[in-house]
Amino acid sequence: MKGEILKTILITGGAGFIGVNAAKYFLEKGWRVIIVDDLSRKGSDVNLMWLLSECPPKDYPLRCVMLDIVDKGGYFLNKLMQDTQPDVILHAAAQVAVTSSVSSPMHDFKVNALGTLNVLEAARLSCKNPIFIFTSTNKVYGGMEQEIIDEYDNRYAFYDGELKLGIPETYPLDFHSPYGCSKGAADQYVRDYHRIYGLRTVVFRQSCIYGERQFGIVDQGWVAYLTARAMLDMPITIYGNGKQVRDILFMSDLCRAFYQAIEHIGKTAGQIYNIGGGPGNITSVVDFIRLLGKKLGKTIDYSFSDWRPGDQKIYISCIGKARNDLGWFPETDMGDGIDKMIHWTKDNLDLLRNNM
Numbered sequence: 001m002k003g004e005i006l007k008t009i010l011i012t013g014g015a016g017f018i019g020v021n022a023a024k025y026f027l028e029k030g031w032r033v034i035i036v037d038d039l040s041r042k043g044s045d046v047n048l049m050w051l052l053s054e055c056p057p058k059d060y061p062l063r064c065v066m067l068d069i070v071d072k073g074g075y076f077l078n079k080l081m082q083d084t085q086p087d088v089i090l091h092a093a094a095q096v097a098v099t100s101s102v103s104s105p106m107h108d109f110k111v112n113a114l115g116t117l118n119v120l121e122a123a124r125l126s127c128k129n130p131i132f133i134f135t136s137t138n139k140v141y142g143g144m145e146q147e148i149i150d151e152y153d154n155r156y157a158f159y160d161g162e163l164k165l166g167i168p169e170t171y172p173l174d175f176h177s178p179y180g181c182s183k184g185a186a187d188q189y190v191r192d193y194h195r196i197y198g199l200r201t202v203v204f205r206q207s208c209i210y211g212e213r214q215f216g217i218v219d220q221g222w223v224a225y226l227t228a229r230a231m232l233d234m235p236i237t238i239y240g241n242g243k244q245v246r247d248i249l250f251m252s253d254l255c256r257a258f259y260q261a262i263e264h265i266g267k268t269a270g271q272i273y274n275i276g277g278g279p280g281n282i283t284s285v286v287d288f289i290r291l292l293g294k295k296l297g298k299t300i301d302y303s304f305s306d307w308r309p310g311d312q313k314i315y316i317s318c319i320g321k322a323r324n325d326l327g328w329f330p331e332t333d334m335g336d337g338i339d340k341m342i343h344w345t346k347d348n349l350d351l352l353r354n355n356m
C-alpha cells in the first residue's frame with residue numbers, strides 16, 4: 001500500500017443502508033471514503049457507529065462529515081468537494097419514502113431534486129471531473145397501468161412475454177407521486193449533466209434492495225421491515241392485495257455493480273441502468289411472507305389496507321444492459337439473501353424494535 005495513491009469516494013447518505021454498506025465495501029478495497037450525511041434517517045446514527053467500529057479511522061482512511069446537502073444552497077458541500085477532490089461521488093442521500101413525500105412534498109423536493117442539483121454542481125465545479133453515480137429508482141416508470149397483467153392466486157404476472165424478461169431502460173418515464181417526481185427530476189438532471197457538461201455520470205434505477213444494516217420502515221425497505229415485524233411478532237399490514245411482484249437484489253450485489261460501473265466508466269458514462277435482482281429473483285409480497293414463515297417455522301398473520309399511490313402491480317428489472325456493459329449480474333440467490341437478512345435481524349432485534 002505504501003506510496004500507492006488512494007482513490008477517494010465521497011458518499012452522500014453514507015450512513016444510510018446503501019451508503020454504509022458501500023462505504024465498507026470501498027474501504028475494504030483500499031479506497032479512501034468520505035461520508036456525508038445529516039443522520040435524519042432513524043438508524044443512520046447506529047449504522048455510522050457500526051462502520052466506525054468495523055473500520056476505525058486509525059486503521060482505515062475514513063472521514064465522516066455531518067452535513068445537510070440542501071443547507072446554504074450547497075455551500076458547505078461545495079467547500080468539502082473543493083477540499084477533498086473525490087475521484088468518485090456516490091449520491092445516495094435522499095428522502096426515501098413515498099408516503100412522506102405525499103405528506104411533505106416540499107421537503108421531498110428540496111432533498112431529492114434540489115439536493116441532487118447541489119451535489120451535481122459541487123461535482124461540476126471540482127477539478128477532477130469525478131465519476132458521479134446516482135441511486136435512482138424504478139418509481140420513475142410510474143404505475144405502468146398501460147400493461148396487461150395476469151392475476152393469479154398469489155401474484156401478478158406480465159401478459160407480454162418480452163416484459164417477463166424485465167423492464168428495459170427505454171421504457172417510458174411516468175413520474176407518479178412527489179417521490180417519483182423528485183427522484184425522476186434528479187435522474188434526468190444527472191443524465192443531462194453528462195450531455196451538457198461532460199460530467200461522467202451514471203444513473204442506477206434501482207428496484208428493491210435488501211440486506212444487512214437496513215432499518216426498514218412501513219413505507220420503505222419492505223423486505224427488511226416484514227422480516228423484522230415477523231420476528232418481533234408485530235402486526236403486519238399489506239397495502240394492496242399482496243400480489244405485487246418485485247425483483248429483489250441483495251446489497252453486496254449492488255456494491256459490486258457500483259464498482260463495475262466505475263471500472264467500465266468508458267462505457268458507462270452518461271448511461272442509465274436498471275439494477276435489481278432481475279427475473280431470477282422475483283417474489284410477490286404474500287409469497288415472500290409465506291417463504292419467510294417457512295424459514296422462521298411459524299405462521300405469519302397479516303391484514304390488508306388500501307393501495308399506495310403509484311404502487312406498481314409488478315416490476316422486474318431487465319438487467320441485460322448492466323450485464324453487457326458492466327459485466328455484472330446478481331450473485332446472491334433470493335433464498336440465501338433472505339437467510340442472511342434473517343440472521344442479521346436476529347442479531348439486532350432490540351435495535352430494530354426501537355426503530356419500528
Ligand SMILES: NC(=O)c1ccc[n+]([C@@H]2O[C@H](COP(=O)([O-])OP(=O)(O)OC[C@H]3O[C@@H](n4cnc5c(N)ncnc54)[C@H](O)[C@@H]3O)[C@@H](O)[C@H]2O)c1
Binds near residue numbers: 039041096115136205
Ligand atoms: N433501498 C432501496 O430499496 C432503494 C431502491 C431504489 C432507490 N433507492 C435510493 O437509494 C438511496 C439510498 O437509499 P437507502 O435505502 O440507503 O436509504 P436510507 O434512508 O437508509 O439512506 C439515505 C441517507 O441519506 C441521509 N439523508 C437524508 N437527507 C439528507 C440530507 N438532506 N443531507 C444529507 N444526508 C441526508 C439519511 O440520513 C440516510 O442516512 C436513496 O437515494 C434511495 O432513493 C433505494
